[in-house]
Amino acid sequence: MLVGMDRFIGAETEYGISTPSNPVLSPIVTSTHTVVAYSIARGFGEHRVRWDYEQETPLRDIRGFDLRRYHQAPVVDPFSMGVANVFVSNGARFYVDHAHPEYSSPEVNNAWDAMVYDAAGDHILMQAVSDVASFSSQDHSVLDGHPPCPPLKIYKNNVDGKGASYGAHENYRYARDLDFDVLAQALIPFFVCRQVIIGAGRVGLGQHGDKPGFQISQRADYIEQEISLETTLNRGIINTRDEPHTNADNWGRLHVIIGDANMSHSSNFLKFGMTALVLDAIEAGVDFSDLRLAHAVAEVSRVSHDLTLSHKLELVDGRRLSALEVLGVYRDRVAKYATTAKERELLELWDEVMQLLATDPLSTSHILDWTAKLALIRSFETRGLSIDNPKMQLIDLQYSDIDPARSLYHALVNKGRMRTLVSQETIAQAAATPPTNSRAFFRGQMMEKFGEAVLAANWESLIVQASHEDPIRIATTELDGLTQEVIGELLDKASTIDEVIAGLERAGATSLAKLKTT
Structure with missing residues (x-):
């Protein structure tokens, strides 16, 4: 087995998009405006890079079967509505995917850079919003046959409030000769439990959010299987897509779809860093089979709905452990694989967050997304606003607004109530230059x-x-x-x-x- 190698990481974020002045306008059209305006403003003009599907295998399953629809790679017109695609000078891909503007970050070899280049996506999307506004102010449309695009709002979240969820996917290179069943069973308890650290928080319970309440994760109620190839329905805790985007003889790509889109630098650093260390340990032969859950899928929502973090998950061996206790076992077993300065910094942050969560979850509201959002919700509850009031959903949405002038997350940052790990200048630099x-x-x-x-x-x-x-x-x-x-x-x-x-x-x-x- 290939161990001790770089853990290459990438992220894919589908952003929420809306046009408040024309709410019925198709998001396919507005997303296309967004990407094309950015492309033209960056000097590409009418030249757009066609996505080459020759090496795409999204329906090939690591378990040995292929549901491919095509025996030949399709050729898609890059000027078709909803197909806009551009590679950014930082090495990322910015394109339209399922009626969302999506930013796929450049490949990096450590969790810290993964966090920085993920945040760079917000900067690029804000540039695109500005580009759209600039063209529209000149009464100029970047799309033939369509009027100028109205002002855009972009959200880094995972739900539309109408029953749909869109992804914030993570990708990790792993050694191909690692037994996938071993990998999956070692990761399932970790993915079920890590949401108490990296959840983005959500007003509403259930896929449609129609049950009053607040929960830890935006994605939890959309997970329906332990293991699945699907990403838009019947979603699994473990995704089995076998599309390594590299030398397939040596490497696999773990495609993680269970995570939330994070605004917090700390949440993102922990998300990428904890997962990378757990993969290091699995590849080194560390056994996590004693943590196997009796009812893993059901536990995803149970953990997400428990704001006290006191819920006990049932293990196959009959023990009952809280999510923090399970994560504590993972932390202890992966600690020796933290060999770089940034990995040791990650362990210190992991310890800090775990201790604070165990004492009082809201004591992490200056570090984590879900508790920062919950603290805002609680502050409005003290003023007499009930959790089922529509204004609470607006607060949820405004937290994830990427516009620094209107975002509740950025308001917390500006007031010194949310810890950041890198400056906006560093993020802007990452948006312009590749790793x-x-x-x-x-x-x-x-x-x-x-x-x-x-x-x-x-x-x-x-x-x-x-x-x-x-x-x-x-x-x-x-x-x-x-x-x-x-x-x-x-x-x-x-x-x-x-x-x-x-x-x-x-x-x-x-x-x-x-x-x-x-």
Whole structure:
């Protein structure tokens, strides 16, 4: 088994989108406006990068079967409504997915950077909102046949209040030879319980939120199975999508769909960091089978609905432990795998949060999302507002507003009532520049310097048009390949795409293939 390697991490956030002045306007249209306006404002003009589906296998299951709909990769018109796609200069993908603007962060090799580049998505979305407003103020539409887009509101949340949930997915590279059943059973208790630390908080119980109350997690009531390939229905605690986006002989990609979208830096750092350490321990052979739950799916909502954190989960061996007690076992067993300074910082934060939650959950309201939101809710309850008052749902929504001028989360930050881990300047920098130690460096730099030459792309390759007659596919298969160390000097010196291709051929840094055009 491949152990001791970098734990590459990425996140995918589907943002909520609305147009208050025209609430019936299709989110497919507004999401397309958002991505296209951002693309044009960044200098791409009418050039849009087509998403290359050649290496996409979203219906292949790690358990050995494939529900693929196509035997041939589909070619989708990049100018179709709801298809807008752009790669950002920081190596991220910004596109329309299921009627939401989605930000897929660049690949990074540690939890701290994962937190920073996830926050960079909020910055990019705010730039897009500003771009839309700028075009609209000139009475200019970026979409042919459509009027200018009205003012947009963007929310980093997971529910629409009408029964639908959208994702904040996490991705972690793991060693392919790790037995998936062992991996899944070790992770299920952890995923059920970690929500008491990384939950975003939600007003309303049940998928439609029609039962009065407050709960810890936005995603909990939408989890219906232990293990499932689905992401939009019959969602599982463990998702079995087998789409590694890298060398499939050596690596798998753990696609986590049970988490919430977080505003808090600490919640995000803990989400990525705790999970990465647990994966380190599993790959090192640490046994977590004694924590197997008797009724894992039911426990997801039970834990989420218990604001006192006193609920006892039933284990297969008959013991009953609280979510904090289960997490305490995980923390003790993974501690020795925290070898870097940031990982040790993560352990200290994990300990701090666990101790505060055990004393009084609301004592973490300066650190965690769900308790920060609950503290706001409680403050309005003391003024006579009941939990089933529609204004409470508005408070919930306003917390996740990414606009610093209107967001309740940002208001807490500005008042010194919410801890942050990095500055807005650092986040803005991450929104503009790629990480240096993953293949995202090459992707981001190519879009920044030679974006007009990029015809199509996916995570594993770029298709570029040089002066040759046929396009060329540049492989970006290895997550730790084409980093700044490997390719930085070449990209600095190159002034044309031809020079990039020639330099790659000389260096033997990756494979190149000519593609026949029809």
